[in-house]
Amino acid sequence: MALPPTTIVTLSLLLLLPILSSSIVEEAFSEELLLKPLPDRKILTHFHFQTEAPISDDSFARHHHLFPKSIAQLVKKFHIKAMELSFTQGRWNYERWGGFDPISSQNAKPPGVELWAVFDVPPHQVDAYWKNLTHSLSGLFCASINFLESSSSYSAPKWASQSALGSLRYGTLPREAVCTENLTPWLKLLPCRDKAGLSALMDRPSIYRSFYHSQRLHLTTSKAPADGLDSGIILEQTLTVVLQPNIQRAGISYPDEIKIQPSWSLSSIFGRKINGRCVLAKSSNVYLQFERGLVTQLENIQKNTVAYDSNDTGTEVLRRNLCFELSITPDRVHRELEKSSSLLYEYSIKGYNDTEQFDLGLIWKYPVVWSSPHAPLYASRFLTGSGNERGSIAISLKSTELTKDFIAANNVEEKCKLQVNVLQIVPWYIKVYYHTLQILVDEKPHAVTDFVEKMGVSPSEDKVSPGLMELVLRFPCEIKSAVLNIEFDKGFLHIDEYPPDANQGFDIPSAIISFPDFHAALQFLNNSISNSPMLSKLQEKSPVLSYTEVLLVPLTTPDFSMPYNVITITCTVFALYFGSLLNVLRRRVGEEERLLKNKDANKAAILRRILDKFWGRSSESTQPQQPSSSSSSSSSFINPKLFLKVLLVAGIAVIWQYYLK
């Protein structure tokens, strides 16, 4: 079903406006795919689906054409301002795949599940909403997101987003295994599912065979304060996969064949071709990105080998040049604003159908070596120390070539400073001593106050909340390396608190390192590309962000088979103590015994006399016929003590009963 032409006109009119002020009046869906060769012979595929829907106050029971109703209900019910959920398997390789482009800072996620949400509710209700949200998402995505419900697994970072102070909640599940059962419900949110359009490419075996895949769901509700008409929900679904293409032999073989990039086509990496677009999509495009380093290299090679007329930039040259060959001529080429900028080939798949399938291929003809742009500092994290009693977490930051450029750019200034924000969340059983924070800059220990501008700590509470440490660091630009070191004690848990596989160890979620002074954004010359949601996302200014490794901390385990033994042995020891001490205290020797017996006899005699009197009188009044001799003999043996005991028990019973009522 095609959209009516009037809608298209209005849409295109609307989209000519700057993206930020655009308001959503109509539901819209777009699908895009970005392909990017990576320096280590791998290929990045990044699917991007965006669904927009307007929301108005009376639309609770509203029917949606394109927008998934479950998500709309979620947003309504939990008053979500923004939310992001990601399922990731594998680790983004910041060194090889780059850390300074929008893809890596927005789509590189820590392993497992990561969820953050900003709520539009009063601060005291946020936790309750979060708990309900985790359960809903858990059901929606067939994942154990409900484990984020317990307060010991999520936290509320203070500085991560200044605007959402107090209403942001963040939690991760590093151990969560991501599989096709999580992908299927995710695909169900798309209007065409995986039956048509770009999502038809998602061949499960090839996705789950990949080195890294991250499936992300990002929700934003924009609410215009003046009129409720403008408000809308934007649902952004991305799937980022890093794949190793099967090596296809190029026609010409070079002696240093190892260095030549593998040639690929969509059908070779996914085993499928695109059979046309999803008809509900407003736009469905495929992009091929050559990043900055690669373009520079290509240009160099071109200059060196052939006397080449650089002014000639016809489409044929773009498609076919010395180093590579594209199987399909791109519809359009975007070039970044700056010099030596990245190239973007755009393909529209509107014209393709079942008979004429879209199968983009790239054949390398000449070996090219380049490297991806790195974040200013390369961050990694590791554990030090041995044994199961204590250890320390070290976050190491190493300078990359970008830092040098940064210095070069800023060397006019007197004091060039590099700001680094660190957010570190540790579970409660890792008992961090925050006062032991040490900073080694260029392998020399420094006072913490020299570099830490701000430090926010909310320490963990046993079995209640995780520890959270936020640091704002300011390093001089000429820094080569910095290591943050913080010590911790390993906790000891109750046997029920260990997971089934206790000896595997426990995970410390990734730390988030961000560089607020740097923004990873592509800037394209052509204005008309702003009609693509993905490209506008790539052009958004977002701070450079990277996640560190998840750490695996082995904790000591008690003997799980021992509870009965421990209980019985310990209780025996205490019984021994109690019994023998009491025995010592009440033991009588020799003369004391005799004395005591006399005393006892005296006491008993007195007691008996009193009781006899009492008994005698009472028996006289009630049973005058009873022979006195037998009664006295029986009472002397049993009665006084028994009588007292019965009285005592009865008294206790009465008191007990009284207090119960």
Add this chain to the structure above:
Amino acid sequence: MMKKSKKVQWFWTWVIGSVLLRLILVYFPKNLNLSSRPEVSTPLTSIRRLAEGYWLKQSSMSPYAGSMYHGSPLLLTLLGPLTVTRIEGQPDHLLCSLLFVMADIVTAMLICATGKKLQAAYSSSLQLVGLHHLSEDSDVLPSGDFAALVYLWNPFTIVACVGLSTSAIENLMVLLTLYGACARLAPLAAFGWVMATHLSLYPAILIIPVILLFGYGPDAPPRKLFRQRKNLEVENSTTGDKSCLEDELINEKSMQSVFSWRPVVLFLFWTLLWSSYVLFLCGIYVQQHGGLQEMFKRTYGFILTIQDLSPNIGVFWYFFAEVFDFFRSFFLIVFHGNILLMIVPLALRLNHRPCFLAFVYIVLASMLKSYPSVGDSALYLGLLGLFAYELKGNFGFLSNFYIEHNLFLDNQLSRFSDMQFSFFLFSGYVGVSLLSPVMHNLWIWRGTGNANFYFATAIGYACLQIILVIESVSAMLNHDRMITKLSTAKLQNVKS
């Protein structure tokens, strides 16, 4: 007299030697890692946790945030600044170490002084009962000096001091209480008791011995003997030589078995004063962080509910790591009740020996407390020295006495009159303190052992302490029996 002065000289040499040893150990790098040993630093006494609490307080957070620090706010103000001051070229925490060394020395001096007071009171009361020989014998052994040296040279004390465990300060407070009560200084005793209770809760039960000390005076033979003696003397005085017994009778007035209420009331008054003062100070300190309620929850609540399950030399950590959750509260009540249940029987049986009663209470508390450390054991092992005379066997003298008076020797009595198994106990303590670090190492550091190994040593240690307390109590009771026997025998001798 000559002998006495020599003894004191020798005493001071040993004291200085122990200080030097501590200082040498303090200068070892990283305190020999003692401050992170589970035997030394429990969640309550660890200096690292205290430093963390101080850091949190300095960064305007509650010192109790983060389940790290569970001690007193007063300790934080006292020790906190010392944990952050560094002197160039000196080991970290040097000032703290010096403070702990000083605390140890003061504790030892107090033990010494308490011992002297006890000894003086005891020999005079023995003379009153008429056992002059025994009193001479008890003078020979300066149990105060002996106990002080035992405390100072006990490896447990040294380890706790060098490992910067705050139990040194708790011990000091306990000793202040005992000394104050023995010297009948109500303000001092009240201060010690309030502080000790404030720091670690368990010394609260010491209020019974302290009240008994104020009421009846220091340890003495059973009060029954005085009464018998008095009766006899009254009888004698009718027959003759009145003048000889005149001053003894006057003396006896003070030693009479009447409970004097005045010092007790004074002590209680001072207790009230000090505790309100301490609460006031704490209240100021934790004002912005949840107030006193939060403080009690984080200190006493933490002690009573045993939340931290990290290994220590006690048995509770493993027990509560293993026990089923729905039995947890039951066992918490049972185990804490174990301490409380024994208070009354012991107080009834040993009320004429309040100092010894205090010692027994301290042993029980350090055995059954939630987070025991070797610092607690150091205290009671030091105090054990105070009762060396009563607990050690005195066969030789006894038999001499019996032979002298042509009395029949009671075999049973003499058999029980000394502490049994003392060699076994000594080697047990040595063995456990050697084995326990080995087992801990095997379990935690090498990963070849298992938690049960370490728990076994903890059980062994608990058994040793049980034997110690039972044997010492029974030895003390037997000693009393012996005195009773001798005294009545002598009385009969006099009568006949």
